[in-house]
Amino acid sequence: MRERGERALMLQTGAGLAVIVLVLMLQAVAEPGRGASAALVAAYPVFLERIEGNSLVWKDGTRMPLDDGKGAKSLDQKLEDPDIEDMLSMPYPLGRTGVPPAQDFDPGRVRFGPMLDKMYGNCLSADIARKLVPVVWLPTKAGTRIMFHPANGAAEQLRKVSEELDRLPPRFLEFLHPAAGSYNCRPIAGTRRLSAHGYGIAIDIATRRAHYWQWTKPAAGKGPDDARRWRNDIPWEIVEVFERHGFIWGGKWYHYDTMHFEYRPELIAAAKAGGR
Ligand SMILES: [Zn+2]
Numbered sequence: 001m002r003e004r005g006e007r008a009l010m011l012q013t014g015a016g017l018a019v020i021v022l023v024l025m026l027q028a029v030a031e032p033g034r035g036a037s038a039a040l041v042a043a044y045p046v047f048l049e050r051i052e053g054n055s056l057v058w059k060d061g062t063r064m065p066l067d068d069g070k071g072a073k074s075l076d077q078k079l080e081d082p083d084i085e086d087m088l089s090m091p092y093p094l095g096r097t098g099v100p101p102a103q104d105f106d107p108g109r110v111r112f113g114p115m116l117d118k119m120y121g122n123c124l125s126a127d128i129a130r131k132l133v134p135v136v137w138l139p140t141k142a143g144t145r146i147m148f149h150p151a152n153g154a155a156e157q158l159r160k161v162s163e164e165l166d167r168l169p170p171r172f173l174e175f176l177h178p179a180a181g182s183y184n185c186r187p188i189a190g191t192r193r194l195s196a197h198g199y200g201i202a203i204d205i206a207t208r209r210a211h212y213w214q215w216t217k218p219a220a221g222k223g224p225d226d227a228r229r230w231r232n233d234i235p236w237e238i239v240e241v242f243e244r245h246g247f248i249w250g251g252k253w254y255h256y257d258t259m260h261f262e263y264r265p266e267l268i269a270a271a272k273a274g275g276r
Contacts (some may be wrong), residue, residue: 003163035067036088038141039270043246045121046153056084064114075104079193089113090269094243098252100230106253108264113194120149120199132183132200137160138166142177149183149200153262157245158203162262164241175238180204180259189214201263210259219263232258243268 024108033103040056048058055063068083078086090107092098098107114120121128135158146162148155165176181204184197196202204210211231232251239249242261246268250260 009107017032026245036091036266036270037084038090040084040266043266044119046152046155051214057152058118064112075106078110080150080192082110082112082205084112084115086110087115088266088270092248092264093252094268094269094271095240096236099232101252101256104254106255108248108262108267109250109253109255111193113197115195116199116201117196119200120151122194124194127199128198129183129187135162137179138173138177139161139211140161141194142174142179144179146179146182146203147200148203152263152265153246157247157263157265161242161247165238168241170235171237172238175206175209178212180207181236184206188257196260204259204262205234205238205261209257210257212257212259213255228254230254230256232256233257251269 014245026182037051037056041050046059048056051066052063054066056066056155057063058069064084066084066145070081070083073081078089089110090105092107093260123129128149129147131149131151133150133155134145135148135155137144137146138164146158148158150156165172168176177197182197182202183200184195186194186196197204211233213228214227216231234249234251239251246263246265247261248264248267250257250262
């Protein structure tokens with residue numbers, strides 16, 4: 001009885017990912033091969049109900065197909081015209097692994113827009129800014145306010161990230177302050193796709209120490225392929241804090257964006273459960 005009581009308490013106090021992982025391990029046994037989509041349902045319990053055949057079933061009865069039946073897609077096709085399976089198709093590597101990323105391996109860079117639109121709202125057609133809540137960034141070292149979306153616990157998890165980063169030794173401050181931005185309603189440069197920043201679920205840290213695949217010029221005497229060669233200054237200690245609270249890091253993408261962190265608890269939960 002004591003054990004049961006403790007488990008209930010954990011659930012009540014929202015020990016979040018630990019509970020999600022436990023549920024996933026049980027589901028993985030019941031439904032082998034469904035680890036990543038089970039992680040999706042478990043990571044967004046307010047919105048999502050279950051997987052049924054090829055359908056993601058929402059709490060409000062909405063159904064979205066996991067597989068759109070369009071067959072194998074290139075990375076560009078996945079980015080431009082994804083289904084839910086495409087979004088989950090590249091398993092995010094946790095911790096001090098996954099770098100430099102393999103060619104075209106961009107775990108989390110594929111986003112299924114209709115799902116995010118329904119959970120967070122589409123800022124091009126709805127007033128998202130009004131829903132956002134302030135999170136104090138590095139309470140003792142910066143104290144600035146970052147606007148973030150409260151749905152799915154995103155803002156609450158960012159608050160935990162902020163408090164943990166605040167306790168890191170002073171040498172990390174140059175990577176964290178000033179933060180470079182969070183909510184921004186705009187398409188990704190050169191595309192019509194909405195950035196994760198448009199949903200209020202992404203934050204960029206210090207621009208001065210960032211590397212972005214599009215900014216990088218080939219080294220003297222090297223061809224254009226050298227431009228994409230992975231570069232990074234962001235310390236692992238910072239990445240680990242974000243991952244602990246459900247955020248993925250753009251530094252683990254072949255098309256790297258090392259200042260970018262994005263709240264994607266389904267990918268972190270799938271990684272912890274070993275779900276693929
Ligand atoms: Zn970003």
